Amino acid sequence: MGGTVKESNQVSGYITWFLVHGVQTGIGMLNFQQKIAEGAEQDAWVSVLFVGACMHLVILMLFRLLRMAEGGDILSLHRELFGPVVGSGLSVILFFYCVLMCTGQIRPYAEIIHVWVFPDAPLWQVSFIILAVAGYIVSGGFRVVAGICLLCVVIPSLVLPSLYFPLKFAHWLNFLPLWSHGLSDYVKSAAKSVYVFLGPEFLLFYYPFIKNNAKAQKWAHIAVAHTTLLYLIILVTTLGYFNMRQLRHTLWPTLILSKIIRFAFLERFDYIYIFNWMLVIFPICCVSIWAAVRILTQTLKFSRKWALGTTLLVIIGMVLSLRTPVSIERLENVISRVGSVLIFGYIPLLFLIAIGRQAVKRSRSARSN
Template sequence: MKTNIRLNPDKSVQAFYLFFIIHTSQIGAGLMGVPRILALEAGVDAWISVLIAGVYLHFIAYVMLSILKSYDNADILGIQCDLFGKWVGKTLGLVYVLYIFQLLLTVLKNYIEVVQVFVFPEMPIWLMALFLISLMVYSIVGGFRVVVGTSVIFFFLTIWLAFTIYKPITYMDLEHFLPVMQTSPWDVLKGAQQVTFSVLGLEILLFVYPYIQNKKEAALPVHLGVFFTTFLIMLVTVVSIGYFSPDQLKQTVWATLSLFKIISFSVLERFDFIAVALWMMVIIPNLVLFGWMIVHSLKRLFNFSEKPSLYTLAVLLFIISVIIEERIGLNELTNWTGRIGFWIVFIYPLFIYMVIILKKLLKKGQTS
């Protein structure tokens, strides 16, 4: 497998699209329940956890960009083979594939459960899974540019939902934030760690970088995407803490979606039903981007054809999503995805970066 990827210009995109790729890959199922998860760990100081996580996100984004800039036009799969050799590199690449599949399955299952709880309790899992997976396959078949276009279109179709949160803001009780800093620093850090599942997806930068034309301008859209993701998580966390009492927030599984229950219009009484339906447009870019990452990785690692790999992925995803029915099984899947993702996304790049620096120092010493 070659370290660097050579692409035709018609298969690559401009750097500013990284804003949409990064943001839509991070915002998904995790945002629906992140306020409760943070409240369980950090209490009313959960917003501090979000700040800490946001700063670390920017740091990891900088590390990832530094890793990628060390090569001409490589992704993480080629970089690992260059650093550790062919077989070790491919094994590590396979670990990435399995992790992304687990992440894809987790996003799919969490949204299906939300639809069953909020809107259609009797809807069979297989029907919703088949519909979402079909949309994923249809988008990926169109190629990388269609995948990116999906992120752009659905970003603009759903971003207006953030403005509907004005109604819960009017009912916020600022006393819920007092006293400030009552949570221990360790619990605040644990809360920051819990943010990881909500922002998993940043690792897509390590895969799409070779498809970017003007790479020198990549840093700004990447950091803007990370900033906007952090801003939305901060917004729903602060509003949830102010709107719900501490005990209510700890018992509300999907606090973000529950905020929509009090929103109503003269022609629309239950806006929360509409919000859950529209949230599918938030989930679809997750499915498309993660599915593309798997197909891309299998082609790079084992030279598998794209369409057979995609159809096989769709069948496996459908079968496993139908098998996992109980809430307990979904909780375990979500927890394990968050734990594994924390090490792969937020710790492993630091190790790769140190290996690259060490390799450069050794090469420089040999030359001298």
């Protein structure tokens, strides 16, 4: 319910577009093509469209679920459905999910900086800079976080027209034959696609901070459609430029596409891509840290300062513990599986429990009358 938060701390409904879309577009945009193409290959775009459509159903479920929560967020709903002890325990589990989401952005980005730009830069320096800036943003409150999401969606979009250059060299025969894969291949590609679509679940935390939140649903749908279209454009460009054999051996396809761009006054356009991506990962870092801090303050009654410090320490510890590219890939697989279970398993289960509880209340009320 929007009334549980002061209006001065709330944001306009249209900001939901940037909050949802900003969290969905992160570091995974640089290499999702290679993973998605493992199943349906040149038909992987079908799986992207399917997962995008499923996310619209998730948005419908999330808004319906949050309207049934008296406090308007997942933390209050946990307490209502499972009691203070079990409910707080479930909320703390979500704290670790938020930490994983932030770590899953910072560590791969630090690896890209190390490989492409500064091979001698220590891992802790890059991670500390990103976390220090993100922590400072989160300390300003949710309105500041929302403003950063807006800026970090608009500014990186300015490099999107650069996809025109690889499209000039696209081989459209790479998409043939069409519809040549079995159902299991499309399912495999769809499962790999879920990782880059994660993000709408954070509505469970910031829903009360949106003005007229019941009417903000259309902006969430626009955000998911925006994300789906963006991934579809990048995937089609990649599939047109690379054949399947090349794509299987390309680690960061989006960055490789940027390397073919040349200007008389700029030799390494890929550097702009790399440093631009720091803005791309900021929304998910800031929103996930903010959500983790809110969990600690609402469930464990930490002060805001201690909650923020604890969250940042846990994240930096996890980032520094991932020393190899193999460990980074394992982390991404863990996030993908946990996120899939949360979105397509736990949220629907919670939805059914909340509906059942509401039905029981109505029947009891009817009997008493």
